[in-house]
Amino acid sequence: MSTKTDKIDRLAELTARSETSTGASLWVEAFRRLRSSKMAIIGACVIALFVALAIVGPWLAPYSAEAQTWRNEVFRNQGIFVGPRAENWFGLDHLGRDEFSRFLVGARQTLLVGVVATLLGFTVGALLGGLSGAALTLGGRVGRRIDTVVMRFIDMMLALPSLLLAVSVAAVLGQSLTTVMIAVGVVQIPIFARLLRGAMLAQGGSDYVLAARALGVRKRRIVFSQILPNSLSPVIVQATLCLATAIIEAAALSYLGLGNPDPAVPEWGVMLAQSQEFFDAAPMLAVYPALGIIITALGFTLLGEAMREALDPKLRS
Amino acid sequence: MLRLVIRRLLQLIPTLFGLSVLLFLWLNKLPGGPAAAMLGERATPEAKARVEAALGLDQPLWVQYGRFLGRLVKGDLGTSSQTGQPVLDELVLRFPATVELGLSAILIAIVVGIPLGYFAARRRGSWLDVTAVSGSLLGICIPVFFLAFLLRMVFSVHLGWFPAFGRQSTGINATEVTGFFVLDGILTGEFDAAWDAINHLVLPALALSSIPLAIIVRMTRASVLEVLGEDYVRTAESKGLSNSVVRVRHVLRNALLPVVTAIGLLTGGLLSGAVLTESVFSFGGIGSFLKTAIDARDYPVLVGFIMFIAMTYVVINLIVDLAYSVIDPRVRVH
Numbered sequence: 001m002s003t004k005t006d007k008i009d010r011l012a013e014l015t016a017r018s019e020t021s022t023g024a025s026l027w028v029e030a031f032r033r034l035r036s037s038k039m040a041i042i043g044a045c046v047i048a049l050f051v052a053l054a055i056v057g058p059w060l061a062p063y064s065a066e067a068q069t070w071r072n073e074v075f076r077n078q079g080i081f082v083g084p085r086a087e088n089w090f091g092l093d094h095l096g097r098d099e100f101s102r103f104l105v106g107a108r109q110t111l112l113v114g115v116v117a118t119l120l121g122f123t124v125g126a127l128l129g130g131l132s133g134a135a136l137t138l139g140g141r142v143g144r145r146i147d148t149v150v151m152r153f154i155d156m157m158l159a160l161p162s163l164l165l166a167v168s169v170a171a172v173l174g175q176s177l178t179t180v181m182i183a184v185g186v187v188q189i190p191i192f193a194r195l196l197r198g199a200m201l202a203q204g205g206s207d208y209v210l211a212a213r214a215l216g217v218r219k220r221r222i223v224f225s226q227i228l229p230n231s232l233s234p235v236i237v238q239a240t241l242c243l244a245t246a247i248i249e250a251a252a253l254s255y256l257g258l259g260n261p262d263p264a265v266p267e268w269g270v271m272l273a274q275s276q277e278f279f280d281a282a283p284m285l286a287v288y289p290a291l292g293i294i295i296t297a298l299g300f301t302l303l304g305e306a307m308r309e310a311l312d313p314k315l316r317s
Numbered sequence: 318m319l320r321l322v323i324r325r326l327l328q329l330i331p332t333l334f335g336l337s338v339l340l341f342l343w344l345n346k347l348p349g350g351p352a353a354a355m356l357g358e359r360a361t362p363e364a365k366a367r368v369e370a371a372l373g374l375d376q377p378l379w380v381q382y383g384r385f386l387g388r389l390v391k392g393d394l395g396t397s398s399q400t401g402q403p404v405l406d407e408l409v410l411r412f413p414a415t416v417e418l419g420l421s422a423i424l425i426a427i428v429v430g431i432p433l434g435y436f437a438a439r440r441r442g443s444w445l446d447v448t449a450v451s452g453s454l455l456g457i458c459i460p461v462f463f464l465a466f467l468l469r470m471v472f473s474v475h476l477g478w479f480p481a482f483g484r485q486s487t488g489i490n491a492t493e494v495t496g497f498f499v500l501d502g503i504l505t506g507e508f509d510a511a512w513d514a515i516n517h518l519v520l521p522a523l524a525l526s527s528i529p530l531a532i533i534v535r536m537t538r539a540s541v542l543e544v545l546g547e548d549y550v551r552t553a554e555s556k557g558l559s560n561s562v563v564r565v566r567h568v569l570r571n572a573l574l575p576v577v578t579a580i581g582l583l584t585g586g587l588l589s590g591a592v593l594t595e596s597v598f599s600f601g602g603i604g605s606f607l608k609t610a611i612d613a614r615d616y617p618v619l620v621g622f623i624m625f626i627a628m629t630y631v632v633i634n635l636i637v638d639l640a641y642s643v644i645d646p647r648v649r650v651h
Binding site: 164248298 | 331336454461462466470612614616
């Protein structure tokens with residue numbers, strides 16, 4: 001058998017195999033497994049509910065979230081908080097605003113913070129990690145040098161506790177919703193970068209890369225059309241999990257006094273942080289936004305964990 | 318081993334150097350520059366100019382950076398604008414409280430988390446397993462400071478079981494030796510002081526342990542499940558080894574390796590959590606100090622804190638790596 005036919009045979013074998021195990025079918029299979037997972041269904045339902053609330057919430061709100069409609073009543077009460085009643089389902093907050101309306105309006109801001117922050121962390125982190133992984137796989141001294149520089153930078157970011165990193169960013173940018181988004185997003189950069197780089201390095205040693213290389217496929221093509229797409233699944237899982245942490249972290253930043261001060265756009269984290277002052281007198285004011293945050297975070301975490309299981313190659317049948 | 322320690326400590330230098338550059342740039346980027354940051358927003362231009370000249374802020378950037386770095390190397394982290402004391406002294410004074418809190422939290426997480434994760438894996442699908450898994454999910458998703466407030470309200474305001482704030486009751490007249498109040502009480506034989514300090518630690522440590530506990534339970538469970546399916550466990554069982562030997566020597570020992578790494582990685586999160594928990598309970602550690610520093614825009618404290626923490630973090634990771642090579646002889650330390 002000549003070397004030529006040998007090569008063609010292997011090519012045929014490879015293409016045949018790629019029909020059963022291309023990226024697309026991995027995702028199709030993962031999706032099928034996701035649909036049969038109870039965790040994923042619950043998570044997806046919670047997320048769907050949350051997104052729906054974020055979209056229609058502000059229109060559903062019976063009163064203005066900003067106007068201190070019952071201000072006089074609250075001040076007359078002198079420290080006794082007005083609990084749930086027919087016109088105010090969640091009661092009134094310390095300035096006489098309708099807590100239920102604020103909760104509904106707040107959903108949108110909370111979703112916005114989570115999504116924008118995670119998108120930022122994902123994009124920058126994936127770019128850095130992808131650059132590092134690609135440089136290392138393409139090899140050469142320059143590649144290794146690039147990887148070292150990028151990774152040192154990432155290590156530096158990792159050496160700081162996340163909250164501190166966020167606080168430093170917030171100190172420069174001042175107090176606003178954008179600040180919280182950027183601060184929370186920056187914290188996620190090293191996570192995504194390390195994850196993508198690690199996955200790319202692991203994929204780099206696999207058989208299909210060796211096969212492609214043996215067939216003479218250009219290194220650059222291997223990296224971008226084979227290694228990179230195959231390395232994305234852990235990063236996407238992480239993004240789902242990060243949506244949960246982003247919302248929680250945003251709440252922590254608000255508690256530290258770095259959240260959005262604008263009363264017209266309440267956000268669950270800010271609401272939770274502001275209600276801490278009256279926690280012993282009116283714990284329910286903290287419980288509503290906290291429950292919103294916890295349930296949403298649970299939804300994202302459940303879906304993320306289910307995705308991790310569905311995409312885990314070890315568990316594939 | 319020694320070579321590893323030296324090499325890792327040398328690796329600290331570029332990291333700290335890079336951090337110092339970033340921090341320096343950060344200080345310069347603060348609204349109004351460092352002088353305004355020190356004097357507050359209402360400073361007159363003359364006062365600003367005077368401070369800038371005194372601090373050498375009218376010099377070129379690289380000269381300023383050189384001075385900044387020189388001070389850092391000498392351990393001079395500046396003066397806190399809140400207390401007027403050197404930042405390093407303030408940090409060192411408060412560090413024991415945070416270490417005490419952090420260690421208690423990790424201790425709770427390990428003592429509860431590893432057995433819980435182990436039994437959840439052994440009885441997969443049982444009510445214990447379901448409780449452990451859902452509990453750990455909840456632990457990750459609940460904001461730490463909210464949990465802290467909740468614990469304080471229930472166990473201290475309503476039930477009165479534990480003190481609501483501080484590290485020590487006012488009536489206690491304890492001798493301070495190390496700054497670790499529990500240890501001090503035991504060392505000096507003042508057991509009532511030690512007991513008092515423990516009582517003050519319970520609630521903050523519980524709140525702080527929520528995330529590490531959740532992570533340890535999940536990691537242990539996943540890791541034990543994986544090891545239980547390994548061939549060497551089946552071999553050990555078929556050899557007729559007693560259950561306890563298989564459990565300890567084959568399952569637990571191998572399953573705990575990733576857990577040890579995870580515990581090392583938890584340190585950063587623990588410090589973030591400490592900032593939140595300490596300020597809820599007015600626990601006098603570096604965490605609550607940082608919270609007040611943020612409120613007061615006390616930038617020298619923030620810079621000092623960041624350098625201090627970065628160093629601590631690297632040292633802790635080094636210790637974890639060393640511990641790892643002791644536990645797992647397969648890990649070759651380079």
